[in-house]
Amino acid sequence: MLATMIHAARDVRAEERPDPVLLTPHDAVLRVVAACVCGSDLWPYRGVTPTKEPHPIGHELIGVVEEVGAEVTSAEPGDVVVVPFSLSCGRCQSCRAGYPSACDRVTGFGSTDREGHPVDGAQSERVRIPLAQHSLFPVGRPLADLEAAGLVPHLLTLSDVMSTGHHAAVSAGVGPGDTVAVVGDGAVGLCGVIAARRLGAERVVAFSRHPDRAALARELGATDVVAERGEEGVAALRELLGGDLADAALECVGTEESMAQALGSVRGGGRVGFVGVPHGGSQVPIGQLFRRNITVGGGMAPARAHMAELLPDVLSGAIRPGKVFDAEMPLADVAQAYAAMDERRATKVLLRP
Amino acid sequence: MLATMIHAARDVRAEERPDPVLLTPHDAVLRVVAACVCGSDLWPYRGVTPTKEPHPIGHELIGVVEEVGAEVTSAEPGDVVVVPFSLSCGRCQSCRAGYPSACDRVTGFGSTDREGHPVDGAQSERVRIPLAQHSLFPVGRPLADLEAAGLVPHLLTLSDVMSTGHHAAVSAGVGPGDTVAVVGDGAVGLCGVIAARRLGAERVVAFSRHPDRAALARELGATDVVAERGEEGVAALRELLGGDLADAALECVGTEESMAQALGSVRGGGRVGFVGVPHGGSQVPIGQLFRRNITVGGGMAPARAHMAELLPDVLSGAIRPGKVFDAEMPLADVAQAYAAMDERRATKVLLRP
Numbered sequence: 001m002l003a004t005m006i007h008a009a010r011d012v013r014a015e016e017r018p019d020p021v022l023l024t025p026h027d028a029v030l031r032v033v034a035a036c037v038c039g040s041d042l043w044p045y046r047g048v049t050p051t052k053e054p055h056p057i058g059h060e061l062i063g064v065v066e067e068v069g070a071e072v073t074s075a076e077p078g079d080v081v082v083v084p085f086s087l088s089c090g091r092c093q094s095c096r097a098g099y100p101s102a103c104d105r106v107t108g109f110g111s112t113d114r115e116g117h118p119v120d121g122a123q124s125e126r127v128r129i130p131l132a133q134h135s136l137f138p139v140g141r142p143l144a145d146l147e148a149a150g151l152v153p154h155l156l157t158l159s160d161v162m163s164t165g166h167h168a169a170v171s172a173g174v175g176p177g178d179t180v181a182v183v184g185d186g187a188v189g190l191c192g193v194i195a196a197r198r199l200g201a202e203r204v205v206a207f208s209r210h211p212d213r214a215a216l217a218r219e220l221g222a223t224d225v226v227a228e229r230g231e232e233g234v235a236a237l238r239e240l241l242g243g244d245l246a247d248a249a250l251e252c253v254g255t256e257e258s259m260a261q262a263l264g265s266v267r268g269g270g271r272v273g274f275v276g277v278p279h280g281g282s283q284v285p286i287g288q289l290f291r292r293n294i295t296v297g298g299g300m301a302p303a304r305a306h307m308a309e310l311l312p313d314v315l316s317g318a319i320r321p322g323k324v325f326d327a328e329m330p331l332a333d334v335a336q337a338y339a340a341m342d343e344r345r346a347t348k349v350l351l352r353p
Numbered sequence: 354m355l356a357t358m359i360h361a362a363r364d365v366r367a368e369e370r371p372d373p374v375l376l377t378p379h380d381a382v383l384r385v386v387a388a389c390v391c392g393s394d395l396w397p398y399r400g401v402t403p404t405k406e407p408h409p410i411g412h413e414l415i416g417v418v419e420e421v422g423a424e425v426t427s428a429e430p431g432d433v434v435v436v437p438f439s440l441s442c443g444r445c446q447s448c449r450a451g452y453p454s455a456c457d458r459v460t461g462f463g464s465t466d467r468e469g470h471p472v473d474g475a476q477s478e479r480v481r482i483p484l485a486q487h488s489l490f491p492v493g494r495p496l497a498d499l500e501a502a503g504l505v506p507h508l509l510t511l512s513d514v515m516s517t518g519h520h521a522a523v524s525a526g527v528g529p530g531d532t533v534a535v536v537g538d539g540a541v542g543l544c545g546v547i548a549a550r551r552l553g554a555e556r557v558v559a560f561s562r563h564p565d566r567a568a569l570a571r572e573l574g575a576t577d578v579v580a581e582r583g584e585e586g587v588a589a590l591r592e593l594l595g596g597d598l599a600d601a602a603l604e605c606v607g608t609e610e611s612m613a614q615a616l617g618s619v620r621g622g623g624r625v626g627f628v629g630v631p632h633g634g635s636q637v638p639i640g641q642l643f644r645r646n647i648t649v650g651g652g653m654a655p656a657r658a659h660m661a662e663l664l665p666d667v668l669s670g671a672i673r674p675g676k677v678f679d680a681e682m683p684l685a686d687v688a689q690a691y692a693a694m695d696e697r698r699a700t701k702v703l704l705r706p
Contacts, residue, residue: 093597094621094645102621102645171648244446259639268447268455269655277643284637286612290630290652292447292455295524296637297648302622 002353004123004334007054009047010342014334017056020128023117025071028132030063030081033143034156035122035351036325037337038085039186040277045338048279058123058351059085059109060159062152064143065136072132080143081136083122083129084303085109085160090134100134101300107131122159123334125353137307141315153322153350154314157191161348162321163303164275165191165252166310169199171298172248172273176200179244181237181265182222184252185213187324187348188275190220192250194319197221201248205240207233207261212326213347220323230257234264246270251298254278263288263296274298325350355706357476357687360407362400363695367687370409373481376470378423381485383416383434386496387509388475388704389678390690391438392539393630398691401632411476411704412438412462413512415505417496418489425485433496434489436475436482437656438462438513443487453487454653460484475512476687478706490660494668506675506703507667510544514701515674516656517628518544518605519663522552524651525601525626529553532597534590534618535575537605538566540677540701541628543573545603547672550574558599560586560614565679566700573676583610587617599623604651607631616641616649627651678703 003017020029035058043049044057065079075081087107088100095103107113110121113130120127129135139146139155146152157163165188174180180196182189185208196204197220205224206217214225228236238245247270251262254276262272263285275298284296313319327346329337330353337349356370373382388411396402397410418432428434440460441453448456460466463474466483473480482488492499492508499505510516518541527533533549535542538561549557550573558577559570567578581589591598600623604615607629615625616638628651637649666672680699682690683706690702 097600097620097622099620099622099646247450267450267452269450269452271650274639274643278639284639284642284649286627286631286637289637289649290627293452293650293652293655295648295650296642297624297646297650299643299646302646 001125002331003125004057004121004331005054006044006051006057008051010045012045012057012335012338014332020120020126022067022069023128024115024130025069026131026133027069028065028072028075028129028136029067030127030129031066032061032063032122032124032127032353033080034152035061035124036156037123037341037349037351038160039188041338042342045342056110056121056124058121060156061122061127062156062159063127068132074133075136075138080139080141080146082139082155082158082307083135084137084163084307086300086303087129087131087135088304089131095134098305099302100304101302105131123331123351125331135304137304139311151315153325154320156350157321157324158303158307158310158314160303161187161324162191162194162310163306164188164301166195166306167301168192168250168252168273168275168298169195170273172250172271174199174201174248177202178247179203179205179241181205181207181246181249181262182252183207183249183258183262183265184276185210185217186252189250189252190217190324191321192252193217193220193222194321196250198313198319205237205246216323230261231264233261237265248273251276259284263294266294269293271295271297275301324348328352354478355684356478357410357474357684358407359397359404359410361404363398365398365410365688365691367685373473373479375420375422376481377468377483379425379483379485380422381418381425381428381482381489382420383480383482384419385414385416385475385477385480385706387505388414389509390476390694390702390704391513392541394691395695398695409463409474409477411474413509414475414480415509415512416480421485427486428489428491433492433494433499435492435508435511435660436488437490437516437660439653439656440482440484440488441657442484448487451658452655453657454655458484476684476704478684488657490657492664504668506678507673509703510674510677511656511660511663511667513656514540514677515544515547515663516659517541517654519548519659520654521545521603521605521626521628521651522548523626525603525624527552527554527601530555531600532556532558532594534558534560534599534602534615535605536560536602536611536615536618537629538563538570539605542603542605543570543677544674545605546570546573546575547674549603551666551672558590558593569676583614584617586614590618601626605629612637616647619647622646624648624650628654677701681705
């Protein structure tokens with residue numbers, strides 16, 4: 001089968017690999033219908049995260065079940081399933097509490113599972129899914145219907161970006177009437193805009209200096225866009241809000257600057273939901289939290305736990321998070337997909353095997 | 354009048370000072386019925402916070418209004434009031450949102466108010482209260498009745514410790530059925546135990562290695578006590594909970610070690626409410642928050658905002674937070690009160706002018 005391997009910085013290849021097979025009774029094998037490239041995939045691509053040896057890459061997918069192990073009863077061959085970007089057992093305390101991304105046995109795509117078997121990447125024609133019983137999320141409709149309705153890209157976002165944007169908003173306690181600032185105009189930030197509106201925010205201010213993304217943010221529900229960043233961004237926000245600040249902010253980048261901007265954007269007692277993977281010195285200045293009574297919550301999104309809430313709104317078209325895909329390419333052209341995102345010619349690229 | 358001044362490390366004196374008078378139409382002058390010494394007062398006492406020049410000290414009091422300025426209508430002479438440890442305007446965005454401790458005009462005892470006038474300390478016979486309209490919290494009962502019912506010490510805790518313990522629990526999202534770990538067995542931690550139980554926690558585990566405080570923690574509602582600290586404390590907690598961790602933790606100390614213990618005590622998706630004033634390198638390791646989806650909230654307690662919820666339970670005797678006072682001294686002996694707390698001969702000392 002064709003599968004994406006990263007060999008080194010800026011060296012991503014779609015290449016022939018052995019077809020996956022069931023290795024344990026807890027596995028499933030899927031045929032991938034659509035996958036995509038994540039902003040976090042750009043880190044190894046850019047060399048920010050070193051690639052010590054070649055490995056499969058990609059962690060977002062919607063697929064069709066081809067085969068399940070003897071212990072897997074949650075889905076059967078032919079089912080269309082979305083798979084969250086982190087695989088989980090469903091039984092440990094964190095899973096039971098609704099945080100499968102903090103699962104005791106959490107397993108990532110392109111890594112090694114708890115039995116020591118290599119795990120495929122999602123940017124592939126096929127994948128073996130360990131911990132399949134809890135990790136597969138059946139959509140409940142035939143693929144032909146979903147394709148005909150154009151729902152595949154929207155459903156694919158439940159795998160990561162839409163669930164992550166929702167997690168930022170939930171972690172920031174967004175509720176009816178809130179004013180919410182969104183830091184980051186990438187695919188996650190844009191999904192954060194959708195999520196904040198969906199949870200009842202009255203005013204959603206997107207920080208963006210890219211005209212295309214700002215326009216999309218408005219289309220997805222942002223009521224205002226602020227182009228300034230950092231302290232100037234906070235000052236512009238305060239002016240926009242008549243001297244006030246936001247009730248909540250979504251930190252969808254992961255740098256020290258973006259966290260500072262999110263913390264500076266909220267009033268005393270405000271809440272920051274953070275989902276930007278921390279890097280480059282990202283930190284939480286505890287003195288500021290203390291003086292201003294700011295709550296910081298979030299982290300790696302428990303995508304599997306959020307899917308049940310989000311699925312009906314995707315199926316009904318109430319939310320259309322697939323709009324974050326501004327390019328679609330065949331899996332064979334995966335190297336071009338990475339390059340397009342790296343060079344910011346695309347926000348997020350959907351891949352079709 | 355007699356008032357407490359700190360001159361330098363370990364040099365606290367009750368000395369004669371001019372009686373306070375109204376300086377603005379927004380002031381009130383109170384006669385102090387009871388004040389007390391806070392754990393945070395020990396920092397300048399111990400020289401951890403340097404004392405550059407002598408200043409009044411103390412920030413917790415219950416008193417009787419003697420005089421109010423022309424703009425103060427929230428209380429009148431003769432009213433018994435509790436005063437929160439931070440004074441606030443009641444009108445800015447943070448105040449309106451219920452976070453007066455993050456008020457734009459927040460003013461502390463023993464400092465300087467926004468008009469440039471010195472502010473008295475609460476460990477005094479009398480005090481001028483700036484921003485009195487919003488800062489005074491009338492108890493609604495005559496002093497003689499409160500004294501006869503022995504309620505004065507319990508009411509006094511609303512000024513700081515009980516409101517702060519409650520804030521830790523609220524910030525940690527404590528609710529019915531939760532298992533809560535409390536880090537810190539000082540007066541705030543003990544009030545955190547009360548607060549967690551009051552909010553419905555089923556199991557409250559107090560970390561304490563002092564037999565007296567452990568016993569008091571149990572009396573106030575702790576279901577379990579763990580003597581170990583740090584990683585050993587977390588391991589002991591996990592053993593106690595059959596392999597699980599707490600849903601929430603209250604960080605009531607303010608050191609790097611106590612924050613690490615609180616973060617380590619909660620399950621994936623757990624919540625840490627922190628009210629320990631950060632010092633000595635206290636920090637929030639964002640990578641741990643991200644991986645484990647831990648929410649951190651809290652800070653300087655909005656005591657004024659919590660009083661209305663807590664007052665009925667104090668008046669009814671449903672909670673008895675005044676139990677944290679294990680010594681009472683005349684104001685004239687304030688130096689002995691500091692020494693007793695510094696040497697851990699007392700948890701918290703109540704002062705009677």
